[in-house]
Amino acid sequence: MPIAQRSLDKLIDLVQSNMQLAGGQKISLPILTPSALWKKTGRLEGDISEFYMVRDRSGKQFLMSPTHEEAITAMLATTSPISYRQLPLRLYQIGPKFRDELKSRFGLMRAKEFLMKDMYSFDVSEETARESYSAVSEAYDRLFQQLEVPFVKVNAATGMMGGSLSHEYHYVSTVGEDSLVQCTSCGFAGNSEVLTTPENCPSCQSSNLNEVRGVEIAHTFLLGDKYSTPLGATFLNTSGKPQSVIMGCYGIGITRVIAAALEVFSSEQELQWPKLLAPFDVCLIGPKQGSKEQQPAEVIENELLNSVGQLCGPQELLHDDRKDLTIGKRLLEAKRLGHPLTIVVGGKAIQQDSPKLEVHFNGGDKLELDLSETLKLVAEHSRHKKDLLLGNFKKEDGAKKSQAVGHQL
Known part of the structure; x- marks a missing residue:
């Protein structure tokens, strides 16, 4: 739907800006990957029950790629050997992935087709590969702090991906x-796959340990040469000899982030979006057609259209001009859609002694403010969004940040 698409586009833009800050370059890889590549790396012998397989008219088998390690490594191998001076390379794409999920449920949270950002790093050594791993991990930390949804980052099993190091968000x-x-007590978190629940917290020794459920939204892996050696992706080292590149891979479930964030924030009555992902910042509701306050209230409504549009950007202002509907019906729909701020220009806006606008917040709170106070509130909201985009987190957010990130095992 168009509303959700706006949120999706905002998340994609945010992810791309963070990947570029981490030195990422955008590419596009084919959806179909020859299964012969997976046979070379040994992954075709693993559990592939969740993967879609297709054959062309000549009988050649392909996977509808659930992930692209083989595809991108084979692509790099066709240009090998490259010089060590050309590394590191950090390449990413955003596109559809396919898995025949046994328990497809919760809408976008676990679907058979989903949108994913996957990045792949190529380095000359384990040491520089860890530098790439650290750079991308920092970009992930920054991204999830910008979204302001509490998250935990934990050590994880490498599974069929392989490699020596892995973290989940x-x-x-x-x-x-x-x-x-x-x-x-301290925010420490660990995945039960790699951690046998201790009696005391490994970080602070507290006994206040709880088992909780988590929705995985991102994963990072240090792969080593698991894919580069069998597929022949090499570079020329300082001695001019070919050497396998050392790889990392980093995924973010784009559609899952949106679905999971809404699951964390929302209630049965209304959606609640992370501020940077809300489809619109402000919804403006004017007087009903034919009401006694329509004509004078529309003067204020038009002034708000101009002033609010300048503060948050006209593309972030949704003007609900369906004036054949009552204010109440439009307000109910605005609450269900989860707009951060909804401004109502009703009968109180034309009071002689103290004209007031109704400002409804996502979450149920309401204030009655005059025009200047309302514009100040919109300006504060826009400023906060800009701070998040720039990574200028407030000091009080620092505590939330460390609490949210928790501790790595």
Whole structure:
């Protein structure tokens, strides 16, 4: 739907800006990957029950790529050997992935087709590969801090991806399918796959440990040469000899982030978006057609259209001009859609002694403010968004940040 698409586009823009800050360059890879590449890396012999397979008219088998390690490594191999001076390379794409999920549920949170950002790094050594891993991990930390949804980052099993190091990012939610151990004293968290629940927290020694459910929203892997050696992706080292590149891969479930964030924030009555992902910042509702206050209230409505549009940008202002509907019906719909701010120009706006606008906040709160106070509120909201985009987190947000990120195992 158009409303959700706006949120999706905003998240994609935010992800791309953070990947570019981490030195990423955008590419596009084919959806179909020859299964012969997966056979070379040994992954075709693993559990592939969730993967879609197709054959062309000549019988050649392909995977509808659930991930692109083989495809991008094979692509790099066709240009090999490259010089060590051309590394590191950090390449990413955003596109559809396909998995035949056994338990497809919760809408976009676990679907058979989903949108994913996947990045792949190529380095000359384990040491420089860890530098790439750190740079991308910092970009992930920054991205999830910008979204202001509490998250935990934990050590994780490498699974069929392979490699020597892996971290997961989770939103804590009762609908999550991963089991996490979390300390309520210091924020420490660990995935139960790699951590046997201790009696005391490994970080602060507290006994305040709870088992919680998590929705995995991102994953990072240090892969080594698991893919580069069998597929022949090499570079020329300082001695002029070919050497396998050392790889990392980094995924973010784009559609899952949106679905999981809404699951964490929202209620049955209304959606609540992360501020940077809300489809619109402000919804403006004017008087009903034929009401006694229509003509004088529309003067104020038009002034707000101009002033609010200048403060938050005209593209972030939704003007609900369906004046055949009552204010109440439009307000109810605005609440359900989860606009951060909804401004109502009704009968109180034309009071002689103290004209007031109704400002409804996402979450149920309401204030009655005059025009200047309303514009100040919109300006504050826009300023906060700009601070988030620039990474200028307030000092009080620092505590939230460390609490949200928790501790790595």
